[in-house]
Amino acid sequence: MTTDEMLRLENQLCFPLYVASRLTTRMYGPLLEELDITYPQYLVLLALWQTDNQPVGELTKRLYLETSTLTPLLKRLEQKQYISRKRSVTDERSVLIALTESGQALKEKAVCIPEKITELFRSSTIDMQELTGFYQTLQKIIQHAG
Amino acid sequence: MTTDEMLRLENQLCFPLYVASRLTTRMYGPLLEELDITYPQYLVLLALWQTDNQPVGELTKRLYLETSTLTPLLKRLEQKQYISRKRSVTDERSVLIALTESGQALKEKAVCIPEKITELFRSSTIDMQELTGFYQTLQKIIQHAG
DNA sequence: TACGATTATATCGTACACGATACAAATGTA
């Protein structure tokens, strides 16, 4: 590859990665609107539905986000009454994030989302095997860059 | 897959896509800092180095960004004197984005970036063939979601 | 047990990112 080719938009792997991420996020918009949450807020709830009552630091690790991103996001989820923020008793530095009843109930309304997204990709030419390989490469990238 | 498994963070393809995109973007940070530009600004310049003197609308299409994102970004690049914004003579609605001399010169300082990023992934277990497949799947996703 | 180092969050400033809305220039058509 020449230097000129190296600098082509499409040849920088980061670019399609960046575009694909934003476009797929956009696909969630209409579905999440019904739950009155954004995509990153959805990811936080996914993490909590899986493991509830976690300190902020644990969530930053799982989501690969900085506390400077997560703290205000969590406050918005608190305002929506989906989560609670409580100082840990054993460690006053820690803030524990827990689902409210409302937040737990939301899970039932969210179960259909993965299916609907899968459905949107049904007509694409991406089969299960390809997806598995794609997923594995993503994991490698995350491992390497994280 | 059970509904509970469907709602696991890792099983939603969107999530690793979102993380991988942010983490790779972070890798560019230190390299781009030397050019005094951000990652999205770098992508705009890549597009211009490839095809100069384009209307804003053309850039939004190539980068899959809204004008509400691009307009302020372009103004910042203008402030840094890397690009110029001129109303088209043939169509007064259009704003043509062109590289300044300084912006063209920046290309020389940027040619090493793709190499350096590739270098950072050298020790990873991702080979050329895997990368090609990964790239093709990304394209399919973009085509389908775009 | 003082006290410097570390840890867990929070705050601030800057820069995206996008939907909704606005508006002027251009276009199509009666």
Added chain:
DNA sequence: TACATTTGTATCGTGTACGATATAATCGTA
């Protein structure tokens, strides 16, 4: 040629995203 429609950008409000910095609680150790 009036004028409704479309097109190309811009503006505004909300919500990420992150580095730098701040601060209180905890820990390590002399």
